[in-house]
Amino acid sequence: MLRLLAFLALGAVLGGLAVAALGDQETGFGIFGIALAVFIISTVLVSVAKSLSPALPSPAAVTAARDARRLGHARIDGVRQTGTLVNDQPVCEIDVTVIALDGGAWATTLRRIVPLIELAAYQPGLERDVVILLDGGPEVVFADGELSPTERERLVVPARSAVELRQIETGTRVRNGRRSGPLLGVGRRGRPWRLALFAMATIVAATVVLLPYRDGIALTVAAWQDGRWSADMRTPDSLQTAKRALQAEIGHDQVVSIVVTPDAVIVDAPIRAGEQATDEWNFRAGRVTHEGAALSQPRVAEEQFSWSDLALDRVWPALQEASDQSGLPIEGAPVSIRRTSDSDIESPTFTESVGVPDVSFGLSDDYRRASFTLSADGSRLTPIG
Known part of the structure; x- marks a missing residue:
């Protein structure tokens, strides 16, 4: 919804500039200033939410998975900083290969805030216990000490190249026992629909701003036809x-x-x-x-x-x-x-x-x-x- 708000604000920005160009500069630039602030704030919040979402799995989902004994063992295959910082702590992409207690295995990439003081626990090659949020993953949360020594001994993490790579869709979270994402989604499959909706939101917002000035628009268009810039x-x-x-x-x-x-x-x-x-x-x-x-x-x-x-x-x-x-x-x-x-x-x-x-x-x-x-x-x- 924040992205939709951003595009609505963008439409108001364009409408405000058009109103100012029509001649009502006080109102036009007033709308422009407020809408631009909303656009910037909502865009920043979208970016922050995108960074925080994978770093904050639902505590209830973790508890439910632990109670259901959806546990496994995972090897860290690689760690990369994304360049995003949250409270001065880096957001990282962590490549892991997982084997579950039920024998299922897969590879995936997690996106997490990694506190600087915990970087040693994310070194490539380390193996750690994980809680598997949904049957079959791929979402997991590191949870050292969950497996017994016997369970850990029988779980051998396979080579990353030997298992299926299961991507975690951007912007999704696990809550109430199911995977959920933003209302509009962020995947490739829904991109044309999102772009159409965002374009429609921009047009609607600009139209709402310009509607009281429809006579001015008609006069300006007529002036253009006569070779003048404005009425x-x-x-x-x-x-x-x-x-x-x-x-x-x-x-x-x-x-x-x-x-x-x-x-x-x-x-x-x-x-x-x-x-x-x-x-x-x-x-x-x-x-x-x-x-x-x-x-x-x-x-x-x-x-x-x-x-x-x-x-x-x-x-x-x-x-x-x-x-x-x-x-x-x-x-x-x-x-x-x-x-x-x-x-x-x-x-x-x-x-x-x-x-x-x-x-x-x-x-x-x-x-x-x-x-x-x-x-x-x-x-x-x-x-x-």
Whole structure:
């Protein structure tokens, strides 16, 4: 299960990077950092568990085998350090040849933690008593003194080349009288199924992370088809997608202000249409977030206007036209939309932002700046100043 968790975390790592690439870097890198930590920890635990598993046979299994007199005699044919240390003690592979009390014989390789102070007891050529965990082995545990002198004398360990080599499957243990392994197994036979499951886990985790950003993925793919690396929220399709998503989350079509940048649409909208209390909502990377109360609250409810009052499809063409007129680049120029101020000194709402909605933006380079306004219906682009 730890390996499955590692691949789930790997999927979340990839999903987090994708979210960051879509533009929501705070969330994306947050997911990436947490998932990467889980991936590293679970991978380390898998490695440690793999090292510890053969070194810690079940005490109950040893007792059961001893009580059943599943005993034998074994010769150590070779010892190799694996390079893994557990509590500064080496994990070793120990080649042994075994003969059981019932006459069965085989060769196998054990994987055990060998304390440094006990290395002398594992020298090649030494013969030691063993407890055989299951009938026919191959799992055995060294248990000096279990055999009587008579039993030991009649048990002659054969040459290693003269008996069957029985491998111990990696990751298995003997418990409750039977051999068991990890749920997913670690043998060659199940490798294709494991790889398929791990790949599926990675894909599922990445999908779960990216699902809230499906609109952003669609916009990014569309941008690639147009030869751009990422979506620009000022373009018609992107702005319409943001509008639909924001209206669905807010629950109505009234807004107090809209700010459009290349990577986000930021909206101040009343909690309920017609009321004055206003919250901030963001559409970024294809996902809507609710930021809570807006920093600037409207002075009158009449500052609200409807998305339908705006020709949003004219915003990008207006930016291009303004760039052509001024010779200035569009680059990251933000677009601001809000009502104009009432200039009628006789009006009770004089100076309040209750006029027709107005689209405004500025273009600049290192030496010049030009400002423009666009009428709400998109029919008239006017330079300012």
